[in-house]
Amino acid sequence: MSDAERIVALIPRLRRYARALAGDRSAADDLVQDTLERAWAKLHLFRPGTDLRAWLFTVMHNVHVNQLRAARPGAPLEDEMPELAHPARESDGLELRDLDLAIRRLPPEQREVLLLVALEDMSYGEAARTLDIPIGTVMSRLARAREKLRVGLGITGKLKVVK
Amino acid sequence: MTLENQPRDDGEMQMISNMLHEAYDPVLAEPVPARLARRPPRRWIPYALAAGCTLLGLGVGVATGWQLHAWEGGPAAKRPEVPAFVERAAVAHATYVPEVRHPVEVGADQEQHLVAWLSKRLGARLRVPSLDSVGYSLVGGRLLPGEKAPVAQFMYQTPQGRRLTLYVRTDASENPETAFRYAAEGKVKVFYWIDRKLGYALSSSDIDKDDLLKVANAVYRQLNP
Numbered sequence: 001m002s003d004a005e006r007i008v009a010l011i012p013r014l015r016r017y018a019r020a021l022a023g024d025r026s027a028a029d030d031l032v033q034d035t036l037e038r039a040w041a042k043l044h045l046f047r048p049g050t051d052l053r054a055w056l057f058t059v060m061h062n063v064h065v066n067q068l069r070a071a072r073p074g075a076p077l078e079d080e081m082p083e084l085a086h087p088a089r090e091s092d093g094l095e096l097r098d099l100d101l102a103i104r105r106l107p108p109e110q111r112e113v114l115l116l117v118a119l120e121d122m123s124y125g126e127a128a129r130t131l132d133i134p135i136g137t138v139m140s141r142l143a144r145a146r147e148k149l150r151v152g153l154g155i156t157g158k159l160k161v162v163k
Numbered sequence: 164m165t166l167e168n169q170p171r172d173d174g175e176m177q178m179i180s181n182m183l184h185e186a187y188d189p190v191l192a193e194p195v196p197a198r199l200a201r202r203p204p205r206r207w208i209p210y211a212l213a214a215g216c217t218l219l220g221l222g223v224g225v226a227t228g229w230q231l232h233a234w235e236g237g238p239a240a241k242r243p244e245v246p247a248f249v250e251r252a253a254v255a256h257a258t259y260v261p262e263v264r265h266p267v268e269v270g271a272d273q274e275q276h277l278v279a280w281l282s283k284r285l286g287a288r289l290r291v292p293s294l295d296s297v298g299y300s301l302v303g304g305r306l307l308p309g310e311k312a313p314v315a316q317f318m319y320q321t322p323q324g325r326r327l328t329l330y331v332r333t334d335a336s337e338n339p340e341t342a343f344r345y346a347a348e349g350k351v352k353v354f355y356w357i358d359r360k361l362g363y364a365l366s367s368s369d370i371d372k373d374d375l376l377k378v379a380n381a382v383y384r385q386l387n388p
Contacts, residue, residue: 004202008200008202011195011199011200012190012191012192012193012195013191015190015191015193015195015199016187016188016190016191017187019187019190020183020186020187029196029198029199032199033198033199036199040202067359070359070360071359071360099182099183099186100186114179115183118176118179118180118183119180119183119184119187121180146175146176146179149179150175
């Protein structure tokens with residue numbers, strides 16, 4: 001399988017990750033499209049024999065960060081998103097929506113780490129290489145993300161957090 | 164257990180992982196949209212530029228890429244659907260270009276104020292390209308109602324009085340098209356493109372398509388140095 005064929009085969013994975021990262025379908029596919037455009041343009045820079053999936057996720061990470069910066073020039077990425085109003089809803093599917101909301105409230109850098117590890121099943125090392133950050137940072141971001149999820153999802157864990 | 168192998172010993176992490184998979188795995192089974200599945204032909208070159216081509220390739224790349232876009236939007240090609248903002252841009256062009264006394268709200272003599280004001284109203288940092296190199300000087304600009312949010316129109320003209328307008332809208336995110344396209348609305352010719360959240364439409368009713376393309380090139384290069 002050529003690199004090009006492997007990229008195409010990985011598109012569903014990119015879409016899944018982007019959906020969780022960006023939220024709605026159209027924003028997610030925009031992110032995937034921008035990522036692919038960039039990946040195709042930079043494919044000659046990919047080192048054969050290394051992890052193509054990690055490389056693609058790195059490209060997506062860079063595109064995503066650029067988009068966030070472009071959307072809010074000069075604004076620091078907030079540590080916490082504002083509280084969203086909960087619309088009235090049926091109990092069916094409540095958990096997934098809660099999960100989505102909770103993920104949406106995570107700062108982008110924590111959301112990325114959480115999704116790479118928990119959804120993409122990357123090791124801490126892989127996540128660290130993908131995001132180009134130290135393993136320790138992966139771990140601390142993950143810990144903070146989990147703490148926020150506990151609150152958001154009302155998980156009663158070993159750490160009881162009261163807001 | 165090494166970090167590399169990831170200590171995944173606790174049930175909570177497993178639960179989070181399960182929930183995430185439950186929520187997002189269905190995406191894997193969705194058919195991949197055509198726009199994602201195809202490997203781009205050379206028309207995606209402007210993106211390659213954004214990704215950092217060498218300076219040498221830049222001018223050539225843009226020119227080549229854009230020529231291809233122009234062809235692609237031609238009558239022989241399968242025409243993509245023209246976004247609503249392009250039609251609005253063409254109408255706004257036709258409305259204000261003939262205007263003798265009040266072609267713009269704020270003139271080029273107050274360019275700084277113009278940019279600051281429109282940037283504020285559109286909620287995005289706008290830049291007004293200088294088109295002197297292709298023979299057009301800024302007349303000024305105005306604020307217009309768009310589909311959902313205000314939009315901006317900048318007007319330029321040559322010493323002979325030929326005018327063109329650059330229409331800028333924000334929040335173009337629902338339309339992911341980033342390629343460069345051509346459309347004609349009656350006498351008005353429009354080159355349009357979408358760059359992230361900003362949509363641009365460059366309109367003229369009195370120069371030919373090739374000349375308009377040159378101006379579009381100049382605009383694009385100024386906005387994406």
